[in-house]
Every structure is written in structure tokens, then in C-alpha cells.
Amino acid sequence: MSETTTISEAEEYWPEGFSVKESKFSTSLEGHGAVDDYNKDRKPGPIYVSRKHDRRFGGIQTFAKLPVCLTPEDLVAGKMDAAVYGVPWDSTVSGRSGAVMGPMAIRTIDYLGQNTEIGRGSMGLETHVNPFETLNVCDFGDAPIVRGNTPKSFDAVRKFVGAIVETGTMPIAMGGDHGMTWPVVTALADHYGYGKIGVVHFDAHCDAWEEGPDCIGGHGTPMRHLIESGAVPGTNFVQVGLRGYSPDQSLQDWMAERGMRCHFMAEIEARGFDAVLQDAVNEAMEQADYLYLSLDIDVVDPAYAPATGTPEPGGLRSWDVLTAFRRLAAEVGIIGMEVVEVAPPYDGPGEITSLLANRLIRSGLTGVAMHKLGIREPNYLHPEALDFGLARKRMGCDK
Numbered sequence: 001m002s003e004t005t006t007i008s009e010a011e012e013y014w015p016e017g018f019s020v021k022e023s024k025f026s027t028s029l030e031g032h033g034a035v036d037d038y039n040k041d042r043k044p045g046p047i048y049v050s051r052k053h054d055r056r057f058g059g060i061q062t063f064a065k066l067p068v069c070l071t072p073e074d075l076v077a078g079k080m081d082a083a084v085y086g087v088p089w090d091s092t093v094s095g096r097s098g099a100v101m102g103p104m105a106i107r108t109i110d111y112l113g114q115n116t117e118i119g120r121g122s123m124g125l126e127t128h129v130n131p132f133e134t135l136n137v138c139d140f141g142d143a144p145i146v147r148g149n150t151p152k153s154f155d156a157v158r159k160f161v162g163a164i165v166e167t168g169t170m171p172i173a174m175g176g177d178h179g180m181t182w183p184v185v186t187a188l189a190d191h192y193g194y195g196k197i198g199v200v201h202f203d204a205h206c207d208a209w210e211e212g213p214d215c216i217g218g219h220g221t222p223m224r225h226l227i228e229s230g231a232v233p234g235t236n237f238v239q240v241g242l243r244g245y246s247p248d249q250s251l252q253d254w255m256a257e258r259g260m261r262c263h264f265m266a267e268i269e270a271r272g273f274d275a276v277l278q279d280a281v282n283e284a285m286e287q288a289d290y291l292y293l294s295l296d297i298d299v300v301d302p303a304y305a306p307a308t309g310t311p312e313p314g315g316l317r318s319w320d321v322l323t324a325f326r327r328l329a330a331e332v333g334i335i336g337m338e339v340v341e342v343a344p345p346y347d348g349p350g351e352i353t354s355l356l357a358n359r360l361i362r363s364g365l366t367g368v369a370m371h372k373l374g375i376r377e378p379n380y381l382h383p384e385a386l387d388f389g390l391a392r393k394r395m396g397c398d399k
Contacts, residue, residue, distance in 0.1 A: 044073035046080075046138055062139035063107050063174075064122070064362070069138040075167040082368065083140035083169045084361060087157055087176035087184075090343070092150060092218045095309035098343030103142055103174040105344040105354040106361070124366045127326070127375070128382040131362070134369035140164065150179075150217045158183035158190075165191045165336075170368070172361060175340030177309070178207055178296055181222040185292060188336060189231035197335070198236040198288030199226075200280055200328060202321060203296040204312040206239060206247045206262070208255055219309075219341070220246075227258060234258025236288045238280050240324070241265060241299035244312040265314055273320045277327065278378070284332050293328055293337035293364065295321060297357055307346040307353035318356050322363045323379075329367025331376050337364045 046067035050059035062068055063084045069075050075083060086103025093099065112122065123130040131137070143160040146152040161184050164171045173184060189197055201207070201223065208223040217225075226232040234255065243265035247255065255262065261283050263276045284291050298308040301315035328334065339357045347353045370380065384391045392398040 039070050044071065044077040046074060046078040061108050061110075063358075064110055064112065064132070064137075064139075066132075066137055066139045069140050072163045072167050075138070075140070075164065075169045078138060079136050080138050080167070080169045081135040081372075082137045082172055082365065083164050084137065084172045084174065085140040085160070085164070086142040086174045087145070087180045087340075088142050089145050089153060089157075089175070089180055090177045090309070091148065091153070092179035093177045093309050094218060094220055096343060096346065097309065098307075098345040099175055099177045099309060099341050101344045102176055102340070102342035102354075102357070105347075105351065106174045106339070106342060106357045107139070109351050109354040110358050122362075124326075124363070126381050126385050127366060127370060128384070129366050129369050129373070129375070131365040131369040134372055135365065137365065154180075154183040154217055158187045161187035162190060170334070171336045172364070173336075173338035173340070174357070174361070175338060175342065177219040178203075178222055178294075178340045179217045179219040180340065181207075181294055181338065182217060182225045184336075184338065185222075185226055185294075186229065186231050188290075188292060189226075192290050192335065194230045195233055195236070196289045197232050197292055198238070198284050198290065199223075199232055199292050199294055200284050201237060201239045201294045201296075202241050202299040202316075202324065203239065203294075204241060204243055204246075204298045204315060205296070205310065206242055206251065206255060207296070208247065208260070209251065233287070234260045237261065238283045239263065240276065240280055241268070241316055243314050265316075268316070273316065274379075277320075277324050280324075281328060281331055281378075284328065290335045291328065291332050293325060293334055295325070295337075295339050295360060296341045297339060297353060298341055300356065305353040305356055306348065307343050307351075308341045309343050310341075318359075321356075322359060325360050325364040326367040326370070327379060329364050330370035330380065331367075331378060333371045334364070334368065337361070 046069055048067045050065045054065055088100045088103050090097045090099035122132050143157045161171050207220050209220045211221055227234045237260045239262045242262055268276050297305045298310055299316055300321055302311040304318045339360050342353055342357045344354055
């Protein structure tokens with residue numbers, strides 16, 4: 001694309017109907033590379049590629065050692081509640097690249113596994129809920145990506161997610177740069193209805209910028225695309241953790257004019273994260289029927305999550321975001337979630353950013369399980385997590 005190409009001219013490269021209200025997704029994966037001859041005649045159903053007692057250093061690594069599903073038919077046969085999938089894409093970043101390796105790193109960092117026989121290692125100590133005892137969850141592999149071709153890649157991602165949603169399975173994404181949110185949430189809007197989805201967006205940046213003269217689908221623009229297409233109205237956005245130097249005043253005015261709710265780090269420092277999170281919980285469903293969670297790992301302070309393309313000091317703690325994901329999924333209920341912008345090349349030897357991303361997905365799944373179990377009271381914590389003396393009494397040790 002030349003330097004003189006305008007946005008209107010560049011849009012000609014996009015698949016017809018991609019960014020308009022009546023766009024449709026495919027009901028199968030045929031035609032964009034996710035179904036091939038390997039699976040043509042196989043009986044549908046989850047594929048276990050690890051043994052029951054395999055952990056990180058043994059067997060084949062999937063997310064949490066979960067079974068693999070490769071087709072929509074597998075999801076249906078396995079009665080899957082949720083499918084974890086990757087979007088190995090970072091061709092629309094404006095900062096440091098590397099998020100293309102995010103899904104792989106988020107999978108391989110996990111030392112717990114699932115341990116399908118006894119569930120060891122999957123019960124959250126805060127809630128005493130093991131999501132894998134309540135939910136059927138699989139690893140759905142990665143969305144097909146066409147290297148160097150944003151239009152075809154984004155259309156393929158939208159169809160891929162649409163195929164998951166069509167089966168009644170919740171999509172859970174590992175990114176990948178934040179540009180992917182445009183096709184992912186568009187697929188959800190195609191299914192649930194335009195204007196009916198709310199997004200709680202954790203990020204250091206607003207990602208609502210107007211496109212530049214030589215780029216479509218940049219990772220700083222997905223929320224604007226969703227608003228302007230009608231998929232998610234501005235009133236259905238709740239943003240948490242904004243800080244640094246973006247958005248500028250003119251963009252803040254644009255956001256306010258469209259009714260977006262934003263909680264900056266300045267407010268979080270002044271009022272406390274718990275109070276702001278409670279506001280976000282209350283605001284999440286004021287205008288929407290369904291909730292989606294989007295978390296850019298740079299919302300977390302670089303002390304806890306250094307491996308990202310556009311780090312910004314002064315962010316949230318790991319505990320804050322882990323709690324937020326669990327609470328929103330449990331108390332409100334969600335139709336999907338994503339953790340994006342994990343760029344493993346900038347992690348240290350402890351791989352703490354990938355580990356946090358992995359645990360965020362586990363925390364969200366715990367919340368989904370809690371919601372299904374009816375555990376929806378505000379900030380639920382198991383009594384024995386707050387006072388282990390109760391466990392001693394229960395076991396007859398303390399009289």
C-alpha cells in the first residue's frame with residue numbers, strides 16, 4: 001500500500017461486508033485452513049494427547065493439558081462449555097513485536113496441568129472451585145493466519161470464532177496483538193446481536209484511535225471499529241486501568257461523546273481498586289445483555305508483566321486483575337474473554353508475564369464455573385481461605 005493510499009481506498013482490500021452491520025460469519029471452518037485431510041474421516045470428539053498424570057515436563061503441551069478439539073463437530077460431540085484458542089498475530093502492532101508467540105508461551109508455561117483423574121492443581125485456593133470439575137473445556141488450537149495479510153487474517157479469525165460460538169461453546173482467546181479484538185467481537189455480535197454486547201476492557205491504553213493513513217486494523221483501533229460498525233456501542237464499553245499518555249484530550253472528548261465509561265489509574269489510586277472494580281461490575285450490564293472481557297496485559301504494571309509491546313509504568317497488580325476476571329465471570333456471567341499482547345521475547349527467565357496470562361484464563365474459567373454453580377455473591381471467598389482454623393475444626397483438630 002503506497003504512502004498516498006487513503007483509508008477509503010484501503011478499505012477496498014477488505015472482504016465485502018466485513019465492517020458493516022449485516023456481516024455474517026461462516027458456520028463451519030471449511031475454506032480457511034482450520035480443517036484439513038488429517039481430520040476428514042475422523043470420528044468427532046475431543047482428542048486426549050496427554051496421559052492423565054502428565055504435567056508440564058511430560059507429554060504434549062496443550063492449555064492446562066486439556067483435550068484438543070479441531071472442528072466444530074468435536075466441540076458438539078464433547079459437549080464443550082468453553083474452548084481456549086490462540087491468535088498468533090502481531091502484524092498490526094505499533095510498538096515492539098513478539099505477541100505472535102503469545103499463545104505458545106501461555107500454553108507451555110503451565111506447570112500444573114489438569115490431572116483429569118483427581119483434579120489436583122486446579123482448585124483455586126480463594127474459592128475452592130475447580131473449573132474442570134464443572135466445565136467441559138478444550139484447547140481448540142490456533143486461528144488460521146495469513147502472514148502479511150491483515151484483511152484475510154481478520155476475516156479468517158472472525159469465521160473461526162463464529163464457528164466456535166455457533167456450537168454453543170464459549171471462546172477464550174490467547175493473543176496476539178489487540179487488533180484481533182475487532183474480528184473476535186464482531187463474530188460474537190454476529191451471533192448475539194449488534195448492540196447487545198458489553199465489553200469490560202482492561203488496558204493501559206484506550207485502543208479507540210482513528211486509523212492512520214497507511215494502516216487498517218491497527219492494535220490501537222479495535223474499540224473504535226467496534227463502535228463505528230455498530231457491533232458494540234460506546235455506551236457498552238467499560239475501560240479500566242488507563243494511564244500514561246493515551247488517549248489525548250481530543251480522543252477523550254470523542255470517547256465521552258459516545259458514552260464510554262473509563263476508569264483511569266488516577267481514579268484507582270484515589271479510590272482503591274476494589275471500589276472501582278465494583279463500579280465496573282455494576283456498569284458492565286447497564287446497557288448490554290451479554291458481557292465480554294478483554295485484557296491487554298499492559299494494564300498490569302511492568303514489574304509484574306514486562307513482556308508486552310507497549311509497557312507503561314504505574315499499572316495494576318497481578319492480584320487485581322486475577323480477582324477482576326474471576327469476579328466479573330462469576331457475578332455477571334460472560335460470553336467470552338481474551339488475554340492479549342503477551343510478547344514472550346521481553347520476558348525474563350521466570351516467564352512471569354506468560355504465567356500471569358495463563359493464570360488469568362484459569363481465573364476466568366473459575367469464575368465461569370462459579371456462575372454455573374450459582375456462586376454469584378459479591379467478591380466470594382471460601383471461608384477456609386480467610387480462616388484456616390475452620391478447616392482444623394472441620395477435621396476435628398481444634399475443639
